[in-house]
Amino acid sequence: MPRVSQQYKDDQRAEILVAARRCFVRNGFHQTTMQDVFAEAGKSAGAVYRYFPKKEDMIVGVAAANLDEVAEVLRAAVADGDGEGGAGEVMARLLETVIERHRDEQLAAVALMVWSEALRNPALAQRLRAAATVMSRDIAGLVRVREESRSGASADALARVILSILPGFLVNLALLSPEGVAGFPDAVRTLWSSRTDPVR
Structure with missing residues (x-):
């Protein structure tokens, strides 16, 4: 019998996660059954269980993929914004891309479910903290390239404050639809314009 390649395994796992994401967005984490995922993925129980022995593993897999995508x-x-744009331009580009990804993948809806699930799932909470640390580090690097805060705040503190706009935006996107948040990126650009951006 020919050996199954790692690429094949990765592709199978990714297909199952895409199907699970659709089920989770439609029904929520806890109303979705493994049978729902089997049907959505068009795969046998054995094919799914080979990669995800229990639904919690699938939830963590979908959550991790969502977090990795945002990061x-x-x-x-x-x-892209490491030139003249500053934090306002970087965050505006982030929000614009998140809107597009939400249209295709319901990224914001999944993010809200992940945050809620992290309150009861220690593995997911740890994954969420790790993702937040990485994203804060990316923003802090941008801050340091420009200057430490004129007010004396550290780059790390500034990064966490700047990044904190993302959860609020995701809540609005999930509830209001992409059209409902269409003006947010430009508002962020205005908020952190060349006159006000502490990291320009």
Whole structure:
């Protein structure tokens, strides 16, 4: 029997997580059954259990993918905005990309479910803290490239404050739809314009 490649395994796992995400967005984490995921993925129970022995593993997998996606978007925004734009431009680009990803993948809705689930799931809470640490570090790096706060606040503290806009935005996006938050990126640009941005 031919050996199954790692790429094949990764692709199978990713397909199951995509199907699980659709189920979770539709029904919530706890109303979704493994049978729902089998049907959505078009796979047998054995094929799913091979990668996810229990539903909690699937929840953590979907949550981790969502967190990694947001962190990746932020990292790209920091890299693209490492010139003249400052924190306002970086955060505005982040919000614009999150809106687009939400249209396709319900990213904000999944984020809200993840935060709620993290209150009862220690593994997920740890993953959430790790993601927040990485994202804060990315923003802090941008802050340090420019200058420490004129008021004396550390780059790490500034980064956490700047990043704290993201959860509020995700709540609004999940509740109001992309159209309901269309003006938010430009508002962030205005809030942290060249005159007011502490890290320009």
